[in-house]
Amino acid sequence: MARRRAQPEELAREGGLVVLSDPRRPGGRLLLQDDMEASYVDLADERHVEFDYLRRLRDLVEVAGARDVLHVGGAACALARALAAGAGGRAMRQEVVEADPAVLEVARRHLGLRRTAGLRVRVGDGRAAVARRAEGTLDAVLVDAFVGARVPRHLVTREAVADVRRVLRPDGVVAVNVVDVPPLHDVRAVAAALAEHFATVAALGAGPTVRARRGGNVVVVGGPPSLALERLRAAAAADPSPAALVHGAQLSALVGGVAPWTD
Known part of the structure; x- marks a missing residue:
């Protein structure tokens, strides 16, 4: 008789926030927010990054x-914690700005979020956090x-991205995680905004998604002319969930004249 596959166990529930165990990883914890996957951490290995877009x-x-990194949105701060844990001897200064205080409270109670050197976590609006930053202080x-x-x-928006460009150093980068469906209107609008302020713009996601054939996560990236796109492409291709990178003429064709959002 085939063995039944172990099922996730509900470990905590606070309003629309639910914490589930992961039968595949003893330390794995999945945070659901209104039935959507919001974050995943491994309490035994903070370097583990479960979600492919992260x-x-x-x-x-x-x-x-x-x-020097600013995270706009963080949930359980999975990425920031992984970066801090994997930095080795490289000093990192990270700030996570999360709009929902309940999410951070659940992360502290059930998902191992604690004080970490070089990592500041606070409740607030991401755009306001960017506005408070001095010019050229972030990477x-x-x-x-x-x-x-x-x-x-x-x-x-066009104006929000302009402010991001202001606070970044000349070789700084920005990335926006977008969940979209064909014809990828949100992805196209975000890419158009980044293209007004950054010399290099690219999109990373599953091949069918970045070709606007199916929905999914697309990470839209902006950076300087020197941004090593081939290194990004190689890393995405070697990932357990491989992704494609679209830039240049291909990205321009995807944007297709869509205008950026404005305030």
Whole structure:
């Protein structure tokens, strides 16, 4: 008789937030927010990054050699914690701005979020956090924030992206995680905004998704002319969930004249 596959166990429930165990990994914890997967951490190995789109963001931080990083949206701070744990001797200064205080409270109670050197976590609005920053003080801004399944528009308008460009150093990078469906209107609008302020713009995601054939996560990246796209492409191709990288003429064709959002 075939053995029944172990099922996740509900470990905590607070309003629309639910913490589940992962039968595949003893330390694995999945956070659901209104039945959507919001975060995943491994309590035994903070370097583990479960979600493939977060691995794209991690690759960007590593390729760019970023040390001063602002995370707009964080949930249980899985990526920030993984970057801090994997930094080795490289000093990193990270700030996570999460809009929902209940999420951070659940992360502290049930998902192992604790004080970590070089990591500041606070409740707030991501755009306001960018506005408070001095010019040229960051190496990377990572936007992974959602209302429902969509990135909040005010974080990625033409004006918002201009302010991100202001706070980044000349070789700084920005990335926006977008969940979209064909014809990828949100992805196209975000890419158009980034293209107004960054010399290099690219999109990373599953091949059928970045070709607008099916829905999914797309990470839209902006950076300097020197951004090592081939290193990003190689890292994405070697990932357990391989991704394609689209840039240049291919990305321009995808954007197809869509205008960026404005305030």
